[in-house]
Amino acid sequence: MSPFSEFLIGANGEIFDPEADWSPKNLIRKCEAGANFIQLQICFDLDVARNYMARIVASKLTHSVNFIMALSPLPSADAARWLRDNVKGALVPDSIIERMEQASDPEAEGVEICAEMLQELATIPGVSGANLLTIGKLEAIPAAISASGVRSPPPG
Numbered sequence: 001m002s003p004f005s006e007f008l009i010g011a012n013g014e015i016f017d018p019e020a021d022w023s024p025k026n027l028i029r030k031c032e033a034g035a036n037f038i039q040l041q042i043c044f045d046l047d048v049a050r051n052y053m054a055r056i057v058a059s060k061l062t063h064s065v066n067f068i069m070a071l072s073p074l075p076s077a078d079a080a081r082w083l084r085d086n087v088k089g090a091l092v093p094d095s096i097i098e099r100m101e102q103a104s105d106p107e108a109e110g111v112e113i114c115a116e117m118l119q120e121l122a123t124i125p126g127v128s129g130a131n132l133l134t135i136g137k138l139e140a141i142p143a144a145i146s147a148s149g150v151r152s153p154p155p156g
Contacts (some may be wrong), residue, residue, distance in 0.1 A: 003085035004040060008036045008091045009034050009035050009116060010035060010036065010037045010038065010039050010068075011027075011030035011033075011034055011035040011037075011038055011039070012038070012039050012040075012041070013027055013030075013033075013038045013039070013040045013041070013067075014040070014041045014088070015018035015040045015041050015043045015048060015049060015052050015069070015089065015091060016048065016052065016089070016091075017047075017051055017052065017062070018051065018052060018055050022055060023059065024055070024061060025055050026058070027056070027061060028061065029059070031061060031064055031065050035065060036065055036066070037065055037066040037067070037068055038061075038065055038066070038067050038068065038152070039068050039069060039070065039131060040068065040069045040070060041070060041087075041088075041090060041091070042070040042071060042072060042083065042087065042089075042090045042091070042092075042133065043069055043070070043090075043091045044071070044080075044091060044092045044093060044096045044113070045091040045092075045093050046117065046121075046124075048091055048115050049069065049121070049124060049127070050124055050129070052091075053067065053124050053125060053126040053127055054125070054126075056126050057125050057126040059061065060132045062125075062126045062128075064074060066128035066129065067126055067127055067128055068125055068127075068128060068129045068130065068131050069121050069129075069130050069131070070130070070133055071114055071117050071118065071121070071130050071132055071133070071144075072110075072114065072132065072133045072135055073107075073111045073113070073114040073132070073134065073136065073137075073140035073141060073143065073144040074096070074100060074106075074110035074113065074135070074136065075106065075107050075110055075115070075135065075137065075140070076100060076106045076110070076136075077097050077098075077100035077101040077106065077134025079110075079135050079136065080092050080096055080097045080100050081097055082135075083135065089120060091134070096113060099113065100113075103132050107136060107137070107140065107146075110136065110140065111140050111143045111144045111147060112147065113117045114140070114144035114148075115144045115145075115146075115147035115148035115149075116134070116148075118130055118144065118145070118148035118150050119150060122150050132144065132145070
C-alpha cells in the first residue's frame with residue numbers, strides 16, 4: 001500500500017444548469033486522473049444545484065468521488081453582488097441580493113441564508129458536503145453551521 005493512499009486529491013467544477021444532452025466529460029477526465037473529490041463553485045441557486053447534481057448522479061460519478069459545494073455566510077448585499085459579478089461561475093440569484101438588501105441586520109441574514117442553504121444541500125442526492133468560505137467575519141462560519149443543525153456541536 002502506498003504511503004499516499006489516504007492523501008486526497010481534489011479538482012474543481014463549475015456548477016450551472018446543464019442542457020438536456022450535457023455529459024460531465026471534463027469531470028470524468030478529472031476523476032479518471034485520480035481526483036477523490038470535486039469542489040463545486042459557490043452556489044446560492046438551489047434549483048440549479050438540484051438539476052446539476054441530478055445529472056451528476058445519473059452519470060454515476062458519485063459512485064467514485066465526493067461532490068462538495070461551496071457556500072458563504074454573506075456579510076452584505078454589496079458582497080453578494082461582488083461575488084456574483086467578479087467570481088467566475090459564482091451563482092448568486094437576485095432573490096438572495098434582495099433579501100440581503102431588505103434585512104435589518106445583513107450579517108445575521110447572511111448567516112441565516114447560509115444555514116438554510118446547508119440544510120437544503122444536505123438533502124440533495126450526490127452532494128457530500130459543503131466548503132464554507134468567508135468574505136466577512138470568520139465567526140459567521142460556525143454560526144451558520146450551528147444554525148443549520150446539520151452538524152452536532154463539538155463536546156465540551
